[in-house]
Amino acid sequence: MATYKDNSKKRAKAPAKAIKKNREKAKPPFRIIPLGGMKEIGKNCTLIECNNEILMIDCGFAFPEYEMFGIDIVIPDFTYIKKNMEKIKGLIITHGHEDHIGGIPYLLQEVSVPIYASPLAMGLIEHKLEENYLTCEQHVVKAGDRFRIGGFTVEAIQTNHSIADSLAYSVKFAGGHVFHTGDFKIDYSPLDGNVIDLNRFSQLGDQGVDVLLCDSTNVLRKGYTPSEAVVRRSIDEIFDNTERRIIIATFASNVHRIKYFIEASMKHHRRIAVSGRSMENVLALSKRLGYLDDIPESVFVDVSEAKNLADNKITIITTGSQGEPMSALTRMAYDNHKSVKLKKNDVVVFSSSPIPGNEKVISQIVNRLYEKEVSVVLASAMDVHVSGHASSEELKLIHTLIRPKYFVPAHGEYRHLVEHAKLAHSLGQPNEHIFLLGNGDALEVNGGSTHVERGYTSGEDVMVDGYGVGDVGSKVLNDRKKLSQSGLITVSVALDRATGSLMAEPILNTRGLIFEEEHMDLIREAISVIYNTIGKSTSAGALDEASLTRAIKSDMKTFIYNTTKKSPMIIPVILYV
Ligand SMILES: [Zn+2]
Ligand SMILES: [Zn+2]
Numbered sequence: 001m002a003t004y005k006d007n008s009k010k011r012a013k014a015p016a017k018a019i020k021k022n023r024e025k026a027k028p029p030f031r032i033i034p035l036g037g038m039k040e041i042g043k044n045c046t047l048i049e050c051n052n053e054i055l056m057i058d059c060g061f062a063f064p065e066y067e068m069f070g071i072d073i074v075i076p077d078f079t080y081i082k083k084n085m086e087k088i089k090g091l092i093i094t095h096g097h098e099d100h101i102g103g104i105p106y107l108l109q110e111v112s113v114p115i116y117a118s119p120l121a122m123g124l125i126e127h128k129l130e131e132n133y134l135t136c137e138q139h140v141v142k143a144g145d146r147f148r149i150g151g152f153t154v155e156a157i158q159t160n161h162s163i164a165d166s167l168a169y170s171v172k173f174a175g176g177h178v179f180h181t182g183d184f185k186i187d188y189s190p191l192d193g194n195v196i197d198l199n200r201f202s203q204l205g206d207q208g209v210d211v212l213l214c215d216s217t218n219v220l221r222k223g224y225t226p227s228e229a230v231v232r233r234s235i236d237e238i239f240d241n242t243e244r245r246i247i248i249a250t251f252a253s254n255v256h257r258i259k260y261f262i263e264a265s266m267k268h269h270r271r272i273a274v275s276g277r278s279m280e281n282v283l284a285l286s287k288r289l290g291y292l293d294d295i296p297e298s299v300f301v302d303v304s305e306a307k308n309l310a311d312n313k314i315t316i317i318t319t320g321s322q323g324e325p326m327s328a329l330t331r332m333a334y335d336n337h338k339s340v341k342l343k344k345n346d347v348v349v350f351s352s353s354p355i356p357g358n359e360k361v362i363s364q365i366v367n368r369l370y371e372k373e374v375s376v377v378l379a380s381a382m383d384v385h386v387s388g389h390a391s392s393e394e395l396k397l398i399h400t401l402i403r404p405k406y407f408v409p410a411h412g413e414y415r416h417l418v419e420h421a422k423l424a425h426s427l428g429q430p431n432e433h434i435f436l437l438g439n440g441d442a443l444e445v446n447g448g449s450t451h452v453e454r455g456y457t458s459g460e461d462v463m464v465d466g467y468g469v470g471d472v473g474s475k476v477l478n479d480r481k482k483l484s485q486s487g488l489i490t491v492s493v494a495l496d497r498a499t500g501s502l503m504a505e506p507i508l509n510t511r512g513l514i515f516e517e518e519h520m521d522l523i524r525e526a527i528s529v530i531y532n533t534i535g536k537s538t539s540a541g542a543l544d545e546a547s548l549t550r551a552i553k554s555d556m557k558t559f560i561y562n563t564t565k566k567s568p569m570i571i572p573v574i575l576y577v
Contacts, residue, residue, distance in 0.1 A: 094182025162388025276319025487512025
């Protein structure tokens, strides 16, 4: 508590106070514009704009929310980027998780921008680009690197997270100094030995940081997030105590953890089979980048050969820790896996925790595994997973080291942002120096003054459905919602073009509303309603397509609602013959 205040006083007491003030006045204004990642966990994307130059930090996607029927992913709205194309100098990536890199193929379809990322993140990005036949200028950066992008001087700083090569960035430019933590935790014993560079955090804090953007994901958790070393102990315990087949599901990108599963297997003379496309891809990439240099190729065995090995001689590492429908673990659970048939007493370890929203499908898989009498090990019962995000005490340390003038909580749902603001305030940050931004808002810093412009640009969700980007709007989503809730009725009517009389009995089809064969009475009544409607329309002389469509929709809606209390979508099809 005292630390924060003492340090800020020290800075305020600097002898060159007056000169500094003048210099601040002369600084050009700059803007921080989040396009994603605010009031949500997903599709992180932030812009720093100064002197007609823009630096982008991260470009992720989000998974669709509950009522986004049929939507594959959600990406940031790139309208501002397209409008200011010539100003965009570069995109720096904090790490290779999808909520930070998943939007890149969509971005590159709109603008061309040089990308700066750590080796693993760049490897993952390259794979995406190849899949989409895209190319771009690429710069691999490592912790400690300092480089210029236009007028921005960027420094990459080592952090810890649930993927290798995670970076924080210090960005200095004519307007000021912005520090972005990326996703991080403080791990004093990470599996790769690269401890977050708190020393550099502190030095940069001493140099004066105007704006800190900081991960808020775990602000609601008290204390400290445990080290990855905890996972190592639990995994050892599992391997020490079973002679059964071990199947571990985890995130493909957690390279260091996967390496540890391999090492533990080797210690117990087990060979390793890998299942799932993303797991195979990331493993191949990790080998290429040298993360698995000390693992002999001979320990790996093709998953199709796993069944030929004794139970205590094989470990299978698989995708599917989130219950993804097509993943290897899901296929194993439903007996659809080509090579792996689950057996009674197999040990299935979920080295993961459910991403919010996935709990239900994961518990379906877990129940399925229980039915197969498999031993299931979940992170809730044993420390086979730890979070990659800083808890509140770690966040306090970062605020104390950086001591920013202004603070923008980032990477969190609204409650996380609010609690992170409170945490900063409790450490002495004045409330008027803390800014809760939404996507599309802009924080403008101009010398010593600040201004927030709400809705500076569009920060809307852009929905991706198959090949369509942004063509599914709220109207289409409403239709899908209606279809999912009450189904659909089509009414087909053939009329004589000259006389307007019916040429045949109207045909009524329903989908997702009722089982037609059991409700023939209802269908017959509905058809008589259509006869009435056409009769009324004929006497009113309103037999044109638009009027008749409106009349059928309205009468059918009333009839169906009165008889079933349901409101299906109604589609009249009128044919003039
Ligand atoms: Zn992350
Ligand atoms: Zn993230």
